[in-house]
Amino acid sequence: MTAATTLDPDSLNATADWQRRAMWIVVPLALVGLQLIFAGTRLPEHLDETFSDPLDDFAGWAQQNRSSNWLFTVIFRPLTSLVSTGLETIEETLLWVPWFVIPIAIFLYIARTRAWKSAIAASLAIIYPGLVGLWEVTIETLALMGMAIVLSVLIGVPIGVLAAFRRGFDTAIRPVLDAMQTIPAPVYFVPMVMFFGIGPVPATLATVIYALPPVVRLTTLGIRGVAQQSVEASTMFGATRWQTLRKVQIPMALPTIMAGVTQTIMMALGIVVLATLLGAGGLGQSVMDTLSQRRTGRGVATGLAVVAIAAVLDRLGRAVVGQDRATAPSRRTVLICVGGVIGLIIFGRSANYIAFPEMWETRAFDPIDDGVKWARDNLRWFTRAFNDTVVSWYYVPVRDYLTDSVAWPVIIASAAALGAWLKGWRLALLNVCAMGSILLIGMWELSIDTFVQVVAAVVLSILLAIPVGVAAGRHRRVEAALSPVLDALQTIPSLVYIIPAVTLFTIGVVPGLIASILYAIVPGVRLAALGIKQVPTESVEASQMFGATPRQTMFGVRIPLAARTIMAGVNQVIMLVLAMVIISGLVGGGGLGFETISAVKNSEVGLGFEVGFAIVMMAIVLDRSSQAIADRVGAPEVAAH
Amino acid sequence: MIGEAISSPCLSARGIWKIFGNRPRRALEMADTGASRAEVREATGCTIGARDVSFDALHGETFVIMGLSGSGKSTLLRCVARLSPLSRGSVILEGEDLTAMTEAELRSVRRAKLSMVFQHFGLFWHRRVIDNVAYGLEVQGVDRKTRHSKAEEMLDLVGLEGCGGSYPHQLSGGMQQRVGLARALVVEPTVLFFDEPFSALDPLIRRDMQDELLRIQTGIGGTVIFVTHDFDEAIKLGDRIAVMKDGEFDQVGTAAELIMNPATEYVEEFVKGVPRVKVLRVGDVLTELDGPAPPQRVPAGESLETVLPLLVANTDDIAVLDDHGTAVGRIDRAAVTRLIQPQP
Ligand SMILES: Nc1ncnc2c1ncn2[C@@H]1O[C@H](COP(=O)(O)OP(=O)(O)O)[C@@H](O)[C@H]1O
Ligand SMILES: [Mg+2]
Numbered sequence: 001m002t003a004a005t006t007l008d009p010d011s012l013n014a015t016a017d018w019q020r021r022a023m024w025i026v027v028p029l030a031l032v033g034l035q036l037i038f039a040g041t042r043l044p045e046h047l048d049e050t051f052s053d054p055l056d057d058f059a060g061w062a063q064q065n066r067s068s069n070w071l072f073t074v075i076f077r078p079l080t081s082l083v084s085t086g087l088e089t090i091e092e093t094l095l096w097v098p099w100f101v102i103p104i105a106i107f108l109y110i111a112r113t114r115a116w117k118s119a120i121a122a123s124l125a126i127i128y129p130g131l132v133g134l135w136e137v138t139i140e141t142l143a144l145m146g147m148a149i150v151l152s153v154l155i156g157v158p159i160g161v162l163a164a165f166r167r168g169f170d171t172a173i174r175p176v177l178d179a180m181q182t183i184p185a186p187v188y189f190v191p192m193v194m195f196f197g198i199g200p201v202p203a204t205l206a207t208v209i210y211a212l213p214p215v216v217r218l219t220t221l222g223i224r225g226v227a228q229q230s231v232e233a234s235t236m237f238g239a240t241r242w243q244t245l246r247k248v249q250i251p252m253a254l255p256t257i258m259a260g261v262t263q264t265i266m267m268a269l270g271i272v273v274l275a276t277l278l279g280a281g282g283l284g285q286s287v288m289d290t291l292s293q294r295r296t297g298r299g300v301a302t303g304l305a306v307v308a309i310a311a312v313l314d315r316l317g318r319a320v321v322g323q324d325r326a327t328a329p330s331r332r333t334v335l336i337c338v339g340g341v342i343g344l345i346i347f348g349r350s351a352n353y354i355a356f357p358e359m360w361e362t363r364a365f366d367p368i369d370d371g372v373k374w375a376r377d378n379l380r381w382f383t384r385a386f387n388d389t390v391v392s393w394y395y396v397p398v399r400d401y402l403t404d405s406v407a408w409p410v411i412i413a414s415a416a417a418l419g420a421w422l423k424g425w426r427l428a429l430l431n432v433c434a435m436g437s438i439l440l441i442g443m444w445e446l447s448i449d450t451f452v453q454v455v456a457a458v459v460l461s462i463l464l465a466i467p468v469g470v471a472a473g474r475h476r477r478v479e480a481a482l483s484p485v486l487d488a489l490q491t492i493p494s495l496v497y498i499i500p501a502v503t504l505f506t507i508g509v510v511p512g513l514i515a516s517i518l519y520a521i522v523p524g525v526r527l528a529a530l531g532i533k534q535v536p537t538e539s540v541e542a543s544q545m546f547g548a549t550p551r552q553t554m555f556g557v558r559i560p561l562a563a564r565t566i567m568a569g570v571n572q573v574i575m576l577v578l579a580m581v582i583i584s585g586l587v588g589g590g591g592l593g594f595e596t597i598s599a600v601k602n603s604e605v606g607l608g609f610e611v612g613f614a615i616v617m618m619a620i621v622l623d624r625s626s627q628a629i630a631d632r633v634g635a636p637e638v639a640a641h
Numbered sequence: 642m643i644g645e646a647i648s649s650p651c652l653s654a655r656g657i658w659k660i661f662g663n664r665p666r667r668a669l670e671m672a673d674t675g676a677s678r679a680e681v682r683e684a685t686g687c688t689i690g691a692r693d694v695s696f697d698a699l700h701g702e703t704f705v706i707m708g709l710s711g712s713g714k715s716t717l718l719r720c721v722a723r724l725s726p727l728s729r730g731s732v733i734l735e736g737e738d739l740t741a742m743t744e745a746e747l748r749s750v751r752r753a754k755l756s757m758v759f760q761h762f763g764l765f766w767h768r769r770v771i772d773n774v775a776y777g778l779e780v781q782g783v784d785r786k787t788r789h790s791k792a793e794e795m796l797d798l799v800g801l802e803g804c805g806g807s808y809p810h811q812l813s814g815g816m817q818q819r820v821g822l823a824r825a826l827v828v829e830p831t832v833l834f835f836d837e838p839f840s841a842l843d844p845l846i847r848r849d850m851q852d853e854l855l856r857i858q859t860g861i862g863g864t865v866i867f868v869t870h871d872f873d874e875a876i877k878l879g880d881r882i883a884v885m886k887d888g889e890f891d892q893v894g895t896a897a898e899l900i901m902n903p904a905t906e907y908v909e910e911f912v913k914g915v916p917r918v919k920v921l922r923v924g925d926v927l928t929e930l931d932g933p934a935p936p937q938r939v940p941a942g943e944s945l946e947t948v949l950p951l952l953v954a955n956t957d958d959i960a961v962l963d964d965h966g967t968a969v970g971r972i973d974r975a976a977v978t979r980l981i982q983p984q985p
Pocket of ligand 1: 661662688689690708709710711712713714715716717
């Protein structure tokens with residue numbers, strides 16, 4: 001690679017080359033100069049209040065006019081009562097029905113598509129929370145999730161369809177969807193609180209907003225992906241647009257749309273815990289409780305209940321559409337089944353056998369607690385050392401150095417220089433604007449605090465993820481062994497594995513760091529494995545034919561050819577670490593995360609917006625920069641075929 | 642190739658232009674002053690897909706549009722079928738101007754008169770075969786029972802008895818296109834559009850399908866606009882053939898006319914490899930009688946191939962008779978021998 005640049009024969013490039021090299025001296029000198037000039041200057045007077053005051057005023061106004069202004073009486077109040085009626089109805093119905101009817105009904109509903117295995121899996125999965133004494137909270141969460149998912153589909157599919165047909169609309173909503181996915185959920189919890197207060201309704205609506213993008217995107221993708229000739233065939237027969245949409249485009253796009261719904265379900269369950277900040281209650285609240293009690297075993301039990309619900313909803317979602325006419329059960333069978341279910345309900349109600357029987361409840365997972373306790377008592381020499389190393393050798397000094405010693409203009413100028421070097425003046429400008437605005441709203445120090453933690457989590461995640469991913473990409477067995485672990489890490493609420501971390505390391509930055517790594521490592525591993533697997537066999541064989549050692553093939557062929565995909569994984573790692581900033585805030589991570597939580601808890605709208613804004617700015621800078629790095633590192637994309 | 646009903650124009654294309662790109666107006670202005678396709682693209686970035694194309698497809702005729710890939714056949718067909726907007730020009734179907742219609746009017750014309758078969762079948766993969774075929778009737782609001790029985794009939798006609806309950810992906814490629822064909826035929830269209838319907842099929846199956854189409858066409862007798870890049874297919878199916886290049890027609894005529902008098906080098910290229918004795922008819926090659934009719938006689942409609950043995954066996958010319966049995970010309974042995982010799 002270096003050979004290519006030094007051997008460059010084009011003499012015209014020589015001056016440009018020389019200039020480029022000079023930059024390596026000029027830029028650092030300029031930065032040092034800036035540092036000398038600005039050393040010791042304080043941060044500029046914040047425009048802080050200028051931004052947050054109007055927002056706080058607005059929030060105050062909203063608080064006062066909740067009962068009089070049309071915005072509330074005409075829009076928010078009816079919406080609230082509609083959603084809350086829906087939630088209550090679902091929840092009460094599910095609790096009114098004798099418990100054993102629910103797994104049977106789920107089994108029958110899925111079984112009608114002849115997906116026997118998933119029917120059995122789903123009906124067992126729904127029993128699990130009952131076995132560990134979480135039946136009622138699970139029903140509560142199930143109602144909220146079901147409502148949120150149905151709303152997401154009802155809102156998301158039409159939007160996606162519209163976007164598929166209207167380019168302008170598509171271009172308009174795309175950045176909104178991007179933002180919805182980048183902004184950590186608690187950031188828009190704040191306006192939710194402002195408009196809807198605290199309770200299951202704002203929790204549901206926040207979940208809808210958070211989980212909406214995949215349905216919209218995949219609906220658009222699916223509709224666009226329908227073979228043009230099929231659509232034209234329909235048109236040629238004189239079908240109206242609506243007929244074509246209903247009879248051809250939506251049915252043909254259905255598999256893709258359902259993939260979106262599945263993702264939406266997963267995302268909705270992903271913020272089940274955070275939604276408790278808004279008063280969601282249910283399983284999320286139980287997880288929170290286990291955190292404050294430091295009961296890892298109970299936390300795992302509760303976390304698995306969330307996973308179980310995910311599995312149930314996923315299978316149910318598939319069963320809604322997964323039916324060929326060829327395999328449909330006869331009308332008689334359907335009648336018998338429905339009759340049977342009604343019979344069971346009557347039987348259960350009249351025998352008064354309704355609530356889930358109490359069983360092993362809390363005891364089953366106690367061994368885990370014992371294990372964690374043992375580790376806490378016996379591995380103190382290690383945990384203490386690790387904690388102290390991270391905190392006093394990395395976190396505190398670097399944070400203090402960046403806040404106290406390095407002048408802020410130097411940091412912004414460095415970011416600009418980096419942006420310019422990576423991608424050109426646009427990225428430089430973006431970095432300056434984003435960081436400048438963080439500075440102006442008075443979030444500079446908190447952001448640096450968070451940034452230092454994020455960097456640590458990202459670096460450690462990547463150091464772990466790439467070798468593991470490469471190994472998984474090379475060896476099927478490693479991959480097979482890893483796969484369930486990765487799935488679990490992504491579906492179990494991250495707060496669950498923060499519990500042992502808190503027990504072992506006590507409150508502070510380290511548990512958040514560990515949880516972030518565990519959560520964010522997954523796409524890193526997956527994409528590294530994918531990248532390695534996708535390297536064309538021909539390239540590898542070519543290398544081997546020249547007598548390259550496995551090592552040479554790995555570093556000379558496989559990794560460079562996989563670099564683009566691996567870097568996509570790195571980018572995702574960064575975004576997930578950022579998403580965990582808030583969770584870290586829950587366990588003493590400080591920085592923006594802690595501030596967000598207190599803003600939501602105390603309904604400080606202005607502060608909430610500021611922190612949210614800072615997180616989004618940081619996300620944008622890190623996202624664009626890491627993508628720019630990916631573009632530089634990645635091998636040029638090879639044309640398909 | 643149906644003889645009887647060919648008479649009045651059924652579908653007429655008048656001066657059709659299609660410009661792809663962001664500055665169609667400027668491109669049209671340039672083209673009007675005589676700028677070439679390349680010049681227009683250079684100056685405006687627009688591609689001329691169809692350039693002032695006109696033709697009449699007669700009732701019951703199979704009108705073939707033939708040309709290399711990229712010559713603009715699909716573009717033209719899609720304009721004529723009103724699947725994509727024209728930049729200029731009009732399409733007249735039985736006296737009605739399709740280009741001047743509202744969306745709703747066009748829709749009712751489509752329901753009553755048009756159908757199309759696509760290169761990649763354009764099937765509805767989520768519907769059973771029977772519901773694919775019945776689709777045209779379904780959007781018209783025909784009740785389920787009627788449309789299914791008509792669809793069954795059509796499946797029988799294309800040789801797919803008993804396949805109605807399957808899904809299209811369970812069938813082979815050739816059978817899938819039969820579904821496409823049945824789907825197009827079930828609405829009894831006045832005009833049937835085909836866009837390279839058989840080019841995705843294996844050669845043997847392609848030949849089957851061509852024969853099938855000829856057979857069905859004889860029975861039903863609608864007007865067919867058929868696009869293909871395969872000259873042999875064009876000869877086999879077409880009453881008349883339009884040879885297309887760079888968005889324009891180079892020549893329009895019967896297979897014999899193209900073979901005997903290719904208008905451009907491009908047409909000549911296509912014609913070159915064609916086995917003439919198989920394609921040409923006696924009537925295509927006759928010379929004027931300059932004396933009394935020779936004793937040996939053949940009808941004008943006979944293929945040249947069948948009279949070859951006579952030519953070899955005889956030293957005299959052979960008289961050619963028209964439908965009424967009167968001698969209309971003779972076959973000049975020397976001229977025919979020259980004609981059927983391999984082309985340089
Ligand atoms: N949607 C489009 N946008 C721009 N150019 C197009 C479009 N469709 C076709 N073309 C161009 O028009 C020309 C004719 O294409 P087409 O009609 O598909 O050819 P054929 O069907 O004869 O193979 C080609 O040069 C093609 O690139
Ligand atoms: Mg084509």
